[in-house]
Amino acid sequence: MKLTKPVFAPLNRRGVLKGGAALAATAGLGAMPTGLLAQEKISVAAIYTVPVEQQWVSRIHNAATGAVEAGQIEYQFSESTSNTDYARVMREYADSGVDMIIGEMFAVEQEAREVIAEYPNTTFLMGSSFPADENYPNLGVFDNYIQDASYLSGIIAGSMTETGNIGMVGGFPIPEVNRLMHAFMAGVREVKPEAKFQVSFIGSWFDPPKAKETAFAMIENGADLLYAERFGVSDAAQEKGILAIGNVIDTQADYPETVVASALWHFEPTLQAALANHKAGTFKAENYGVYSFMKEGGCSLAPLGTFEGKVPAEAMALVEERTKAIKAGEFTVEINDDEPASS
Structure with missing residues (x-):
């Protein structure tokens, strides 16, 4: 672990x-x-x-x-x-x-x-x-509205899967997880329209052994790339020699031959906005989730590390194009909080 x-x-x-x-x-x-x-x-x-x-x-x-x-x-x-x-x-x-x-x-x-x-x-x-x-x-x-970065990681995943069979392991099917999975799948379909997804939730926020076991079952069912919303998934991918996409944090250094990319959450903009409002006496009931958007600096795509140069150039060009458009407000990643299902 x-x-x-x-x-x-x-x-x-x-x-x-x-x-x-x-x-x-x-x-x-x-x-x-x-x-x-x-x-x-x-x-x-x-x-x-x-x-x-x-x-x-x-x-x-x-x-x-x-x-x-x-x-x-x-x-x-x-x-x-x-x-x-x-x-x-x-x-x-x-x-x-x-x-x-x-x-x-x-x-x-x-x-x-x-x-x-x-x-x-x-x-x-x-x-x-x-x-x-x-x-x-x-x-x-x-909430961590990092759908922008999740979408970009999906573009990379779609370009790296050979079979188009992708396993996705989540904690609970609540909005913060659902929206990231949907954004990831949308990114995959940008380059691999025929991709199929195995989706499962382990019913826990922190149970690496169960997440790993679930991931193994998906690999047995043909998945050649995993979306690691929970700890334990990348361990399964590493043991079976397939690729994984990380979520929220950058684990590339821990899985240098496994984790291709990760969607990162940066809580700093959210906290700084709240501290500033508290200090100014203007804190009120409002949604601070908007500070997780990419244009606010609340999320990003992690460096590719050992996979630099290994992702198809066409996919990286699309990632760069969409990143600029997202930051400029010219491209919007859909926020879909509905529970995703296997396809």
Whole structure:
């Protein structure tokens, strides 16, 4: 099992990261008085239902640790928090007086919103499948809308598959996963219209063995390329000598002969927008998911690494053309949140 390591390891169950004078100097802020810098920092707490190594959460965690390094925030977090314990941890952080709480309330929408309503003076930035609601003015919602990069990775996949039989393993069929799969498939069909897809969901956000087992079954059924929405899929591809496309993080260095390309999520624009609004006193109920779009710098296609020069030139030319058009607002990748099905 190969995981992206966090920038900082938690000190205990609840990691605490605080930037001091030396850290500020490293970030180019050392000329500011330490006391003044501390006063301007926003205290942020994050609640994750999985380990911070998990790919989706790792992007949020890394953006937060980057803000620590820049002297913007003080940061603490809880990882592997169960759904049944989520509301309690939210209240605990809110009672401690933190300025902002970041989390992922996909499985606890009702309970989380009840807590949010109890703490109107606390800012909440939460991953959610539902739109912003003015009844919760202190709640900004987000999701990883990286369909632009997923579409581009699909173009590359379509040019690299020989059989046109592609396996796709996801966690749960929720909008944030569905839209990426659809965008990927649309990209594949740009260069391989006759492609067929095997689609399966493992019912977990972090179960590499199950994802690997599911991927093996797809390979047995003829897949010669896999879409690795979950950890474990690329391991199966590597063992069987076929190719894979990554998602959210760049695992090319871990699978140099397997992972051709990856759609990357950059949470930094989302977090920076929320911090700026909080500091300005203008934070309100709105959809922060738009900051994941490519034109906002929220997603990109990872470098090809060892596959540089191995992807057909025609496909790379199309990727470049579409990338420019997407950033210029001249090409829009469809957002389809419906559950994808095998073809």
